[in-house]
Amino acid sequence: MRRPGSEARRGSGRSCPFLHLAISARYGQLMVAPSLAEIINAPKALLHDHLDGGLRPATIVELAAEIGHQLPATDPERLGEWFAAAADSGSLVRYLETFAHTVAVMQTEAGLRRVAAECAEDLAADGVVYAEVRYAPEQHLERGLTLPQVVEAVLAGFAEGSARAAAAGRPIRVVCLLTAMRHAARSMEIAELAVRYRDAGVVGFDIAGAEAGYPPTRHIDAFSYLQRENAHFTIHAGEAFGLPSIWQALQWCGADRLGHGVRIIDDITVGADGKAVLGRLAAYVRDKRIPLELCPSSNVQTGAVASIAAHPIGLLHDLRFRVTINTDNRLMSRTSMSREMSLLVDAFGYGWADLQWFTVNAMKSSFLPFDERLKIINEIIKPAYAKLLSQYTA
Template sequence: MALEPHVIHALPKVALHDHLDGGVRPQTLLDIAAEVGHTLPAGDAESLGDWFFEAADSGTLVRYLETFDHTIAVMQRAEDLRRIAREFVEDQAADGVVYAEARWAPEQHLAGGLSLSEAVEAVRDGLAEGMIAASNAGQTIVARQIVSAMRQNDRGLEIAELAVAHRRDLVGGFDIAGPELGFPPERLGEAFRYLQRHNLPYTIHAGEADGLESIWQAVQLMRADRIGHGVRIIDDVEPGDHGEWRVGELAAYIRDRRIALEVCPTSNLQTGIAPTYAQHPFGVLDQLGFTLTVSCDNRLMSGTTLTEEFTHLSSAFGYGVDDLYRFTLNALDAAFLSGPERANLQRDVVDPAYMLVN
């Protein structure tokens, strides 16, 4: 039987793939847009939230990405980045998330005169404020920022250097984002080699809008620690004649080495990966032993929370508390957090809560 949302909400969860500019509160958008003179497509919070979901629910990644023009427009001042980062943490904590990574691309937030370092420091301050606010409310959450480079630009090495320079400013790792098709990971090879030399972990968006070649490059050429989305790995899995599955060499490599996939079910439906939750590759990949994690991608555009993502999966595949615990541990193990910090979260927060339910 599917788990009730209130049960899922109460359980500790881990969010690895959540874009800072994809989770802005509609009211915050309205507030800042009025101050900076940016015109939004709706004039009240409810209508604005509906507009974002409908615009993103188009079935194509290109149209989905267009919605970010509005959120990025209100994230050009230090005080706005700080506010949005603080609210990111508060909203995650309110949903029962105990560890969250906020990924964003500093190069997109310089129009107001900020330097790259000032932008990263503003997000750092917001995340820190959010963790304090959550703690004061009796909620445990640890937050980190993932600094992203836009794959269509030529600033990969510069942004990698930025991430390394600010690793003590709550920077957990690095990512590349933006249009995947036509901009393969190897374009930013110099950036990834720099990160390797400086021991900073990174994830790579791959296998969302492009297929197996993109995933292969991310894993075999760039040596990604995790894969953002990665669900197109299902293209390397075929049904056999007797109900079994044939797992291809790339898929087997990713499965056997437990390279975590950051799966975002609702976002995947919006961009055409699958027509329904029940037809999402998640069920087959889980059955075959892949290391799966669950995230929201963009809570504003997908009109979702991590509680809702797990609710959809529980309804589609019959997952229970033990399964949610397994996916949460997968995410915690893959988190860009120190080993002792991960162990402390599991021992002090995650395990006690799941033991109470069981």
């Protein structure tokens, strides 16, 4: 089926002659386009962020020196540029290879705790009020740590960083997902670990890694166990691989959310008249309100889409899929939640109403208990966006 180009989507800021004005795609209101500085101060919710993909370059340099790990560059600025360039290859496999250097410096309790604390601080400084950060405990055992020690170090780091952020006037709630690697055979062990720590800050489970050749059904025992334990899980699917990956994640494994899921666009056809026709799988995903953890910049880097302007998020938003905006790997993409939102404002002409919609979608789709989700939506997100909407609506 034909994947629609950006011309099929309405509200593209690239075709609008007024740089600082946009039409809200949801309400049709003439609004001042949110600036990056303004977006930073708006509350945001993040569901798909990798701990080992968001380190500060300076931290990598310092931790690598302590353990004698050789880096491609020892100047933090040059190292950050190297990560971005190496990841910007159009290949998911090559993209994933950059993690060898970040994972290498996350093999001690002190290293893990520092990275987690800085993650919480960095997200809070960007205006994120709720974040689900994921990582694979099995990748942090090279220097003798046990799986529980890894989890406890990360949780301690999140608590430490969140406390520092709150003291700085930027409160944030950070929880985590435990990830199992698709190519390995430890998914049941990691699933059991997620259940063991679910009352301590681990809200769910995930599998990640190269999709091709490693279908999610290889880990069906782990997913069945999680369902029996009433636990939440998402699955990386529909990023580098197509509709079969999404179908398996949902219909065989029972995923609550789709990590990326961008290739659902392959089951949508847009005719010459601009009318979209959904295939059976796309209709199911929309009807069931299955959240899509879309990561625009990362999707471009890995070759899942050609550009931000051509990203299916525009059409999926207009068709009212449960779309969320995410960072994936802030270091490799040199991005933040605010930057991702700003890129979409430029590409699709989104206004504050749209950014609120994406944010509420994320909180509705989070793995927190319902009452806790509702509290963040009603007491933090909606009041802040109501103020922004009233201030900037023409």
